[in-house]
Amino acid sequence: MTRKFNFSAGPAAIPLEVLEKAQAELLDYSDAGMSVMEMSHRGSHFIDIAERAEADFRELLQVPDDYAVLFVQGGATQQFAAVPLNLAADGDVADYVTTGSWGKKAVKEGKIFCDAETVASSEADRFSHIPELTPATFRTGAKYVHITSNETIGGIEFQGVPETGGIPVVSDMSSSILSRRIDVTDYGVIYAGAQKNIGPSGLTIVIVRRDLLGNARSGTPSMLNWNVQAEAGSMSNTPPTFGWYVAGLTFAWLKELGGVDAMEAINARKAALLYDLIDGSDFYANPVQPAFRSRMNVPFTLADPELDKVFLAESAAAGLAALKGHRSVGGMRASIYNAVSEQAVAALAEFMREFERTHA
Ligand SMILES: *Cc1c(COP(=O)(O)O)cnc(C)c1O
Numbered sequence: 001m002t003r004k005f006n007f008s009a010g011p012a013a014i015p016l017e018v019l020e021k022a023q024a025e026l027l028d029y030s031d032a033g034m035s036v037m038e039m040s041h042r043g044s045h046f047i048d049i050a051e052r053a054e055a056d057f058r059e060l061l062q063v064p065d066d067y068a069v070l071f072v073q074g075g076a077t078q079q080f081a082a083v084p085l086n087l088a089a090d091g092d093v094a095d096y097v098t099t100g101s102w103g104k105k106a107v108k109e110g111k112i113f114c115d116a117e118t119v120a121s122s123e124a125d126r127f128s129h130i131p132e133l134t135p136a137t138f139r140t141g142a143k144y145v146h147i148t149s150n151e152t153i154g155g156i157e158f159q160g161v162p163e164t165g166g167i168p169v170v171s172d173m174s175s176s177i178l179s180r181r182i183d184v185t186d187y188g189v190i191y192a193g194a195q196k197n198i199g200p201s202g203l204t205i206v207i208v209r210r211d212l213l214g215n216a217r218s219g220t221p222s223m224l225n226w227n228v229q230a231e232a233g234s235m236s237n238t239p240p241t242f243g244w245y246v247a248g249l250t251f252a253w254l255k256e257l258g259g260v261d262a263m264e265a266i267n268a269r270k271a272a273l274l275y276d277l278i279d280g281s282d283f284y285a286n287p288v289q290p291a292f293r294s295r296m297n298v299p300f301t302l303a304d305p306e307l308d309k310v311f312l313a314e315s316a317a318a319g320l321a322a323l324k325g326h327r328s329v330g331g332m333r334a335s336i337y338n339a340v341s342e343q344a345v346a347a348l349a350e351f352m353r354e355f356e357r358t359h360a
Pocket of ligand 1: 075077078102148150151152194
């Protein structure tokens with residue numbers, strides 16, 4: 001077996017220890033005589049898996065009791081609709097900060113349901129920074145302010161939380177959750193698709209401050225109603241059981257490794273290794289202002305785009321997978337989520353140095 005160093009943007013790398021544990025338990029989970037995929041979500045084995053995963057997740061992010069944690073389906077994209085359905089009535093004002101492609105999709109979906117507007121954007125500057133935000137940025141009566149903590153395609157990341165003057169902040173953390181310490185109480189709602197930093201696709205985690213529950217507009221499908229999901233313990237229908245289980249394995253792995261603070265230090269080192277290399281060379285470039293660069297997704301271009309194909313072919317041959325940049329940005333992108341080891345990033349850095357030496 002040869003496992004590659006996987007820099008995929010998502011679905012993305014999962015820790016080897018997690019995969020091995022899932023493999024070892026695949027045919028017979030804890031003497032149940034069946035796999036997790038085959039058992040009832042209401043049986044004692046799965047209830048135990050589900051409760052342990054939630055408890056570990058809460059511990060890792062220090063989620064207070066006045067926040068509900070939901071394990072649902074539909075991806076982050078479904079939450080683009082769930083957010084206005086649960087927080088805004090028809091015609092209500094909802095403000096969006098747009099710092100990249102995912103934020104643009106979020107506000108577009110919001111507009112289907114309410115008076116959703118982009119009130120701050122760095123698009124004119126090709127999303128190379130996070131705009132300056134003060135309480136005056138936001139419209140009076142806004143029900144929420146939506147941000148994308150980390151823009152997975154552009155590689156740009158909030159380094160803090162905007163001051164909104166009390167308007168609840170809703171954050172799409174799909175590609176940065178658990179990668180660094182955050183204070184959950186700074187947010188009204190946090191949501192994240194699992195396939196970047198948590199586990200397999202098909203699972204979405206939503207953290208909602210409980211006082212924001214129970215306001216879904218009439219007509220909201222029950223599956224999208226956070227209050228329905230919270231009251232049912234995310235089991236109003238069959239939850240994504242295998243994804244929930246693997247997420248739990250990832251949380252246990254992360255705790256074992258020292259938790260979010262330890263992970264944050266590792267992630268800072270990984271990102272610095274690549275950005276220092278890029279900034280120290282005339283051959284590679286990253287368009288994002290240094291203060292706003294993502295620690296999870298590092299896009300970079302080559303001085304000569306003619307070499308892109310060569311770079312991709314040679315890196316793939318060296319066991320470095322999925323470095324092709326998003327079509328909207330071009331060039332390369334290294335996604336270096338929690339599960340991507342320092343060893344993998346060091347191997348990429350070594351390859352990049354050698355490629356520059358032989359092709360510049
Ligand atoms: C991947 C991603 C999404 C889309 O997630 P789906 O689970 O495919 O809906 C949304 N937002 C961000 C920031 C992402 O990285």
